[in-house]
Amino acid sequence: MNDEFLHYPAAPIALKMAVSLGIGMLIGMERKWSNKEMGIRSFSMVALLGMLASVIGTNFVIASLAGVLLLVLLNNGRNILVDRTLEITTSVALIVTYVLGVLVGLGHIFLPVAGSIAIMMLLAWKAELNKFAGGLKPAEVRSAVLLGLIGFVIYPIMPDRYIDPWGLFNPGDAWVSVIAISGIGFLNYFLLRVFSTNGLYLGAIFGGLVNSTATLAETSQRVQQAGLTSKISTLCLLTTIAMFARNLILLLIFSPLSITSTFLPILVMSVLSALWIWKDHTDEKEDSGNLPALKLASPISLKNVLIFGLIFVIIAIGGTLLTKLFGNYGIMATGFFGGFVSSASTTAAAATMASHEKISASLAGSVTIVTSLTSALVSLPIVWKIVKDRAAVRKLTFQLLSVLFAGIAVVILDRYFEFSEQLININPDMFKS
Secondary structure (H helix, E strand, C coil), X not given: CXXXXXXXXXXXXXXXXXXXXXXXXXXXXXXXHCCCCCCHHHHHHHHHHHHHHHHHCHHHHHHHHHHHHHHHHHHHHHHHHHCCCCCHHHHHHHHHHHHHHHHHHCCCCHHHHHHHHHHHHHHHCHHHHHHHHHCCCHHHHHHHHHHHHHHHHHHHHCCCCCCCCCCCCCHHHHHHHHHHXXXXXXXXXXXXXXXXXXXXXXXXXXXXXXXXXXXXXXXXHHHHHHCCHHHHHHHHHHHXXXXXXXXXXXXXXXXXXXXXXXXXXXXXXXXXXXXXXHHHHHHCCCCCCCCCCCCXXXXXXXXXXHHHHHXXXXXXXXXHHHHHHHCHHHHHHHHHHHHHHCHHHHHHHHHHHHHCCCCCHHHHHHHHHHHHHHHHHHHHHHHHHHCCCHHHHHHHHHHHHHHHHHHHHHHHHHHHHCHHHHHHHHCHHHHCC
């Protein structure tokens, strides 16, 4: 050994030893709980071996890894001969624990600690993960593959520039929007699958984050069939709040500065919606424990991806042309009519235009408000057509219109008193992407 190693500071080595031992104990503890032969001591020593090997040198890392692999091989050979079993998961966990120990020895802290927690979660949630995977439908697996394809295969080869001489169409921007909208929808679809047994309330929230119009149509049919039409107001308002939140998330992704002109009206409308929900809940005497589950189709399919992309392109090109021809009125009209089709695509298109400085961030926020209002308004004719309880529908109409008028009032007051501009001036840098 050289002098540099002999005189290596004690404090860093002690810290690395503590972290590596903690990682090994964490993973080994879970294995012990699962009644596996290798437990706390085995995993702790393997993690410590990885840390010491990386401190000594690369050659010792390779030699130690060979030793760990030999240990895994011998242990599985014994299990096959004696118990007729093969401990694949424990073997993989032991090898990964060694690698995490090596990372600790190289000076990494966050990565190996986060990795150990992730491994423990995967090991501890065996039953839940098996149940979830066993319940997947072929269409859902294809959806996951398609999401990976559009995100990691197609997107890197899309040109991130305007391909026309007029600066109207950027394929990279369109595809990023498709990925964002599809990703949000896919995540919330699976959340809806996981929590679907809790009935329509959570379904309305998760479904609203996926597709508010489809969710309202499905919800209306469910409550009509189950004779629970008195709950349509609460469910519609929950879906509307979720739609507002989704559009804010899209703004935050593509044009963070636009949040300043959008947050206050959306907040007021969401709070008023929540108050109506609370009032309905306190007035409701029926038991809500037997609500039917909401079922929606997976939002990721080739058809939906192409529709998302096409709507985005049409709105982006149309919005740019209308802005050049009619100024701010043109893009506001785009936001209004876009809300009838897809408020998510309209929001993403406006935010992308703002990120390229084709329109102001404030204007993109205004477009988001307009398209959100339109999207919420679209729910009324859907409910009126499906739900036959006129009293329940009239109550929903009054509550939803009061929410929308409150949002419009806040927008007008904001334009007059310039609350948003004052918020930007407090710290402009915090809203920059």
